[in-house]
């Protein structure tokens with residue numbers, strides 16, 4: 001039977017370093033994938049505790065806070081390393097491309113090229129199986145209630161990338177590369193103060209801790225994430241961009257967030 005996201009195959013969330021998030025994806029036959037291991041020690045401990053065999057590492061981009069653990073994990077497990085930035089991460093032995101399908105641990109994963117944060121950033125879409133929910137690992141492209149900084153690309157490229165992600169089904173679970181949710185929501189309220197879905201979720205996170213936001217869903221992001229809400233009249237009014245093209249609203253939001 002193929003693996004799916006349910007109680008039998010939960011996705012492990014490992015907070016690492018200051019605010020990074022590493023994900024553990026256990027599949028069939030005790031095999032396991034890890035997404036963006038910025039460090040190795042906690043991953044190795046958890047693998048041993050759960051008696052899982054690491055077979056694949058998936059990298060969304062080449063920044064060291066997402067790849068710092070790759071070398072040791074590969075050495076200890078002999079796992080395959082999938083990623084797009086061979087220049088920054090020479091441990092990669094499968095260079096992935098847009099729309100590529102990867103079958104591993106009983107899962108089918110589709111690669112989504114997402115230039116914006118870096119020119120070669122990718123996201124990994126775990127396709128739903130048997131009517132279950134899909135999941136997407138977005139690295140530093142789409143955060144909960146935010147998006148990544150533009151280091152190597154123009155705003156238009158990032159905007160196109162997050163629009164592609166937003167086209168995934170609304171029940172798609174969103175697993176971002178950093179725990180920035182509370183700060184992102186505070187920023188979002190500066191441009192859309194009457195968004196009650198954000199206010200309600202902030203209350204929950206203030207009570208239960210920021211990790212309670214993970215995973216989000218694409219449907220919830222469409223209600224709350226300002227970078228996916230460039231058509232909101234409230235946001236446009238705040239930015240004095242009532243009739244501007246969506247891309248211009250996005251770029252202005254990104255500029256304001258950089259200064260926030």
Ligand SMILES: [Fe+2]
Nearest residue numbers: 061063117140
């Ligand atoms: Fe990054």
